[in-house]
Amino acid sequence: xxxxxxxxxxxxxxxxxxxxxxxxxxxxxxxxxxxxxxxxxxxxxxxxxxxxxxxxxxxxxxxxxxxxxxxxxxxxxxxxxxxxxxxxxxxxxxxxxxxxxxxxxxxxxxxxxxxxxxxxxxxxxxxxxxxxxxxxxxxxxxxxxxxxxxxxxxxxxxxxxxxxxxxxxxxxxxxxxxxxxxxxxxxxxxxxxxxxxxxxxxxxxxxxxxxxxxxxxxxxxxxxxxxxxxxxxxxxxxxxxxxxxxxxxxxxxxxxxxxxxxxxxxxxxxxxxxxxxxxxxxxxxxxxxxxxxxxxxxxxxxxxx
Amino acid sequence: xxxxxxxxxxxxxxxxxxxxxxxxxxxxxxxxxxxxxxxxxxxxxxxxxxxxxxxxxxxxxxxxxxxxxxxxxxxxxxxxxxxxxxxxxxxxxxxxxxxxxxxxxxxxxxxxxxxxxxxxxxxxxxxxxxxxxxxxxxxxxxxxxxxxxxxxxxxxxxxxxxxxxxxxxxxxxxxxxxxxxxxxxxxxxxxxxxxxxxxxxxxxxxxxxxxxxxxxxxxxxxxxxxxxxxxxxxxxxxxxxxxxxxxxxxxxxxxxxxxxxxxxxxxxxxxxxxxxxxxxxxxxxxxxxxxxxxxxxxxxxxxxx
Numbered sequence: 001x002x003x004x005x006x007x008x009x010x011x012x013x014x015x016x017x018x019x020x021x022x023x024x025x026x027x028x029x030x031x032x033x034x035x036x037x038x039x040x041x042x043x044x045x046x047x048x049x050x051x052x053x054x055x056x057x058x059x060x061x062x063x064x065x066x067x068x069x070x071x072x073x074x075x076x077x078x079x080x081x082x083x084x085x086x087x088x089x090x091x092x093x094x095x096x097x098x099x100x101x102x103x104x105x106x107x108x109x110x111x112x113x114x115x116x117x118x119x120x121x122x123x124x125x126x127x128x129x130x131x132x133x134x135x136x137x138x139x140x141x142x143x144x145x146x147x148x149x150x151x152x153x154x155x156x157x158x159x160x161x162x163x164x165x166x167x168x169x170x171x172x173x174x175x176x177x178x179x180x181x182x183x184x185x186x187x188x189x190x191x192x193x194x195x196x197x198x199x200x201x202x203x204x205x206x207x208x209x210x211x212x213x214x215x216x217x218x219x220x221x222x223x224x225x226x227x228x229x230x231x232x233x234x235x236x237x238x239x240x241x242x243x244x245x246x247x248x249x250x251x252x253x254x255x256x257x258x259x260x261x262x263x264x265x266x267x268x269x270x271x272x273x274x275x276x277x278x279x280x281x282x283x284x285x286x287x288x289x290x291x292x293x294x295x296x297x298x299x300x301x302x303x304x305x
Numbered sequence: 306x307x308x309x310x311x312x313x314x315x316x317x318x319x320x321x322x323x324x325x326x327x328x329x330x331x332x333x334x335x336x337x338x339x340x341x342x343x344x345x346x347x348x349x350x351x352x353x354x355x356x357x358x359x360x361x362x363x364x365x366x367x368x369x370x371x372x373x374x375x376x377x378x379x380x381x382x383x384x385x386x387x388x389x390x391x392x393x394x395x396x397x398x399x400x401x402x403x404x405x406x407x408x409x410x411x412x413x414x415x416x417x418x419x420x421x422x423x424x425x426x427x428x429x430x431x432x433x434x435x436x437x438x439x440x441x442x443x444x445x446x447x448x449x450x451x452x453x454x455x456x457x458x459x460x461x462x463x464x465x466x467x468x469x470x471x472x473x474x475x476x477x478x479x480x481x482x483x484x485x486x487x488x489x490x491x492x493x494x495x496x497x498x499x500x501x502x503x504x505x506x507x508x509x510x511x512x513x514x515x516x517x518x519x520x521x522x523x524x525x526x527x528x529x530x531x532x533x534x535x536x537x538x539x540x541x542x543x544x545x546x547x548x549x550x551x552x553x554x555x556x557x558x559x560x561x562x563x564x565x566x567x568x569x570x571x572x573x574x575x576x577x578x579x580x581x582x583x584x585x586x587x588x589x590x591x592x593x594x595x596x597x598x599x600x601x602x603x604x605x606x607x608x609x610x
Binding site: 011012013014015018019040041043044047048064065066067069070071073074077078081082096097099100103104107108109110143 | 346372
């Protein structure tokens with residue numbers, strides 16, 4: 001799986017950083033790409049990546065502030081001309097997102113050549129997308145803003161080749177049968193496949209947070225996550241000031257990671273007042289004082305998970 | 306006066322060219338900047354120019370297709386943080402633009418810190434903005450699309466210094482009085498100011514066309530213009546194909562310029578299939594076969610008028 005950051009600024013774009021959008025490549029589990037938020041000019045950023053709009057099957061919106069949604073109309077209409085024809089798209093987001101999309105398409109007389117389904121929620125939602133499970137809970141941002149906890153499917157244990165050989169089964173098509181089914185037959189006997197596999201690996205957990213100040217639901221969403229993507233609008237200065245604007249301070253997010261045993265933090269949505277050079281400098285000084293794994297992400301950064 | 310092109314592609318952005326927007330600097334007549342159309346990521350382009358959003362007093366929309374309006378919500382909200390506070394903004398465009406803007410602002414819970422006035426029209430409109438006169442007439446594009454004919458104020462004739470001196474008036478504050486008023490007094494006599502000035506220069510005419518195939522109103526709007534900005538979605542190939550999509554072929558625009566005695570053509574909205582290198586090549590071969598003054602504009606190009 002891979003996360004690609006298409007915009008990492010907060011509120012306004014800067015010369016260096018765009019407003020919010022993240023692409024999540026579901027491979028090897030599903031041949032799909034999902035977007036989380038679509039700030040203005042997300043489609044422009046995508047032109048400079050290997051992402052094909054036709055591969056984008058789902059768009060998740062964390063909240064309705066403009067820096068997270070104003071790129072939707074353009075991305076949806078361009079998708080018609082960039083491989084999206086006849087490929088359905090599902091959009092999941094807080095109530096209101098459907099009206100925004102449909103008004104933009106109607107006023108501009110845009111006819112999409114693929115089907116869109118918009119699934120709105122009022123406070124929280126839970127859904128499966130093929131082999132993935134997604135849980136969204138409300139955060140604290142003055143407007144409904146959610147975090148999406150994505151659980152990837154468990155990974156089957158490796159075949160115990162020695163044990164299969166001992167039974168007399170040499171590598172070949174039979175191995176695929178053992179892999180894919182709960183039981184298999186050999187020499188008129190039925191075997192449990194799990195007896196010939198190593199232990200299952202639990203599916204990885206990635207949580208992508210919308211804008212928020214610290215709140216209880218953050219703990220649930222972050223618990224034991226392999227990766228969290230979290231806003232750090234304020235990466236220095238007064239924590240109370242950050243929270244008074246319903247945003248997080250870097251210290252809030254470090255605390256969350258410690259409390260919930262989070263392995264890696266990808267920090268985005270840094271205030272537009274920071275230039276890349278400032279961010280690098282602050283990152284260097286923070287690295288010295290923490291043993292937590294974190295990155296201030298830049299536009300186009302991508303991370304294997 | 307100056308025109309700056311913030312996007313020159315048609316329909317979709319490319320790696321090199323953005324969707325449509327043009328900035329018109331009204332200096333020296335008025336200390337204002339007007340935008341014509343606001344395609345997605347216009348605000349991003351503006352970050353790389355000297356244009357201050359607070360100086361933008363009027364936005365004119367030619368038509369409601371997405372590549373001409375999807376940048377509006379982001380530009381309007383960012384203007385609150387980029388010098389626009391308490392500086393009113395007027396938006397002029399076809400019916401529907403108000404609903405698009407207000408829905409986007411409402412859904413995203415955006416509060417602007419300045420007043421916007423949206424003036425919609427159904428087919429055509431005519432207005433004065435300070436010393437400028439603007440006439441908009443409908444074109445032919447399958448959706449209401451207009452061209453804006455902008456007439457700058459006449460420029461007063463230069464003072465005839467020799468004649469004033471002959472009367473006994475030496476250079477000084479009196480000259481300003483002669484410049485600014487229809488009559489002036491000197492030695493208890495009243496004089497007509499115009500007798501002491503050279504001939505007035507007619508205000509320049511700039512016509513900015515929305516997307517269109519050839520039509521009668523184009524002739525009215527282009528007549529004797531100093532500059533026209535016109536789409537040339539198709540800069541080669543079959544003219545009928547261009548027109549079948551309600552767009553113009555380069556030959557249509559050359560014809561319009563000839564018929565209506567247009568001095569200079571700035572050609573924009575070139576199909577997104579053209580790369581800058583292709584455009585340059587086609588431009589070179591066209592230059593050889595015409596004595597008309599024209600330019601294929603690129604993003605960030607600017608022209609003094």
